[in-house]
Amino acid sequence: MTRVQLLDLLKSYLKQIAPDSDPSALQEDDFIKQKLGLDSFDFLQFIILINDELKINIPEENYGQVLTLKNLSDYLVHAGSEKLMNT
Amino acid sequence: MGEFRMPSLGSDMIEGTLRKWKVKKGDVVNRGDIIAEVETQKGIIDIEVFESGLIGELLIQEDEKVPVGTLLTHLLPLPSAATPIPIPIEPILVQKENGIVRASPLARKMATENHLVLENIIGTGPEGAVTKADVQVALKKTKEPESQISPTPSTTSDIRDAIAKAMQKSQQEIPAYTLRTVLDLKPCLEDLALRNKEKDPKERLLLVAPFMKATGLALKDFPNLNGWWIDSFQPSTEIILGMVISLRSGGILVPTIKNPGALSLEEIMVQVSERIIHARSGHLKSSEVFNPSITMTNLGEAGVESITGIIYPPQVALIATGGLAERPWAEHGMLTVRPTIEFTLSADHRATDGTYGSQFLHRIKEILANPKQL
Numbered sequence: 445m446t447r448v449q450l451l452d453l454l455k456s457y458l459k460q461i462a463p464d465s466d467p468s469a470l471q472e473d474d475f476i477k478q479k480l481g482l483d484s485f486d487f488l489q490f491i492i493l494i495n496d497e498l499k500i501n502i503p504e505e506n507y508g509q510v511l512t513l514k515n516l517s518d519y520l521v522h523a524g525s526e527k528l529m530n531t
Numbered sequence: 532m533g534e535f536r537m538p539s540l541g542s543d544m545i546e547g548t549l550r551k552w553k554v555k556k557g558d559v560v561n562r563g564d565i566i567a568e569v570e571t572q573k574g575i576i577d578i579e580v581f582e583s584g585l586i587g588e589l590l591i592q593e594d595e596k597v598p599v600g601t602l603l604t605h606l607l608p609l610p611s612a613a614t615p616i617p618i619p620i621e622p623i624l625v626q627k628e629n630g631i632v633r634a635s636p637l638a639r640k641m642a643t644e645n646h647l648v649l650e651n652i653i654g655t656g657p658e659g660a661v662t663k664a665d666v667q668v669a670l671k672k673t674k675e676p677e678s679q680i681s682p683t684p685s686t687t688s689d690i691r692d693a694i695a696k697a698m699q700k701s702q703q704e705i706p707a708y709t710l711r712t713v714l715d716l717k718p719c720l721e722d723l724a725l726r727n728k729e730k731d732p733k734e735r736l737l738l739v740a741p742f743m744k745a746t747g748l749a750l751k752d753f754p755n756l757n758g759w760w761i762d763s764f765q766p767s768t769e770i771i772l773g774m775v776i777s778l779r780s781g782g783i784l785v786p787t788i789k790n791p792g793a794l795s796l797e798e799i800m801v802q803v804s805e806r807i808i809h810a811r812s813g814h815l816k817s818s819e820v821f822n823p824s825i826t827m828t829n830l831g832e833a834g835v836e837s838i839t840g841i842i843y844p845p846q847v848a849l850i851a852t853g854g855l856a857e858r859p860w861a862e863h864g865m866l867t868v869r870p871t872i873e874f875t876l877s878a879d880h881r882a883t884d885g886t887y888g889s890q891f892l893h894r895i896k897e898i899l900a901n902p903k904q905l
Contacts, residue, residue, distance in 0.1 A: 484738070491732045
């Protein structure tokens with residue numbers, strides 16, 4: 445999976461969680477929660493979806509490292525490089 | 532035979548529109564099955580049945596607006612054994628009333644219940660007997676002028692309308708007092724982090740769970756904040772905590788959690804998750820929107836520090852939590868920085884006084900300072 449594909453995938457997850465938001469307009473450095481108006485519950489749903497689909501469990505203490513798409517995609521590539529690159 | 536009527540989903544609900552039947556005559560339903568979608572001022576609610584049975588004649592058509600308590604259908608007893616389920620056949624009793632009218636017992640009963648004169652109903656049964664279907668036709672005719680059929684659901688504006696009425700009533704009628712307190716959330720956050728450490732993302736807890744449990748526990752000692760003001764204070768026997776959920780399309784819905792003090796944090800979280808998902812997808816169930824006896828709201832995520840909430844009448848109290856923020860914190864003569872949150876209580880001064888309210892807030896504070904006991 446290329447980085448662009450990963451970003452698109454993450455945006456599609458966000459669209460699932462908040463259907464009336466517009467994740468396609470999200471820039472890599474935007475804070476995801478604030479930009480899309482997500483609350484803690486939505487953000488947890490996002491973490492759950494990542495866990496279910498990509499099989500990468502982001503522990504709560506690492507939430508601070510995944511607040512933007514850029515940080516999140518770096519984190520995911522680092523945490524599950526094999527899984528992501530082979531899919 | 533059970534009766535299934537338009538349920539009341541709150542003391543302010545006077546009517547509902549049956550938007551969709553999920554069953555048809557003769558269907559077998561089990562307790563908890565969703566049999567209809569009803570549009571109320573609280574949005575579209577999935578209506579569950581509370582007993583098993585066989586669905587009788589559907590007495591109300593889709594898109595018909597009827598008052599709370601209107602008979603929608605009957606729940607007939609299930610036939611024993613697993614034989615094919617027969618549609619109940621209505622026995623026609625060829626019997627004369629006043630020497631003129633023939634009618635089936637069911638038709639007679641329905642006509643009496645609905646104040647219809649049998650003589651005025653055209654019978655289509657044997658020998659011109661009035662049947663249940665004839666009574667239904669007659670009933671429908673009497674209802675037509677007042678029934679409002681709107682072609683498309685207008686849930687958002689209905690919700691807006693309901694909020695407008697309730698908030699205006701609150702401001703005009705409730706002499707509310709407001710109390711604030713700032714809580715040191717360090718113990719609570721540490722406890723939550725510890726609980727979540729080993730948990731799968733699906734099972735992780737959010738702050739709302741300890742907040743709700745603490746509120747439920749504290750209310751046991753402060754029953755005068757838990758109930759309704761209807762000419763005088765009427766305490767609620769149960770704690771039915773309403774949780775305000777904002778809809779992205781605008782408006783709010785207030786599903787409820789029953790007796791949160793008696794639930795584990797995990798159980799509260801499961802219920803909260805279900806209700807948020809159901810509310811935002813427009814499929815709250817009738818069992819998720821019981822009449823709240825007190826309400827809790829949280830706007831902290833929107834970036835505000837505190838809220839002066841407006842009580843939802845006829846309730847007498849509303850608890851609001853602001854945003855999580857680091858604040859300078861003085862304790863034992865030392866100044867440190869702590870994660871904090873502001874709790875606000877808005878309460879009806881007719882039901883309680885400020886001292887009572889402040890003791891209640893203090894109790895919540897005590898409980899959350901010792902989160903391991905939750």
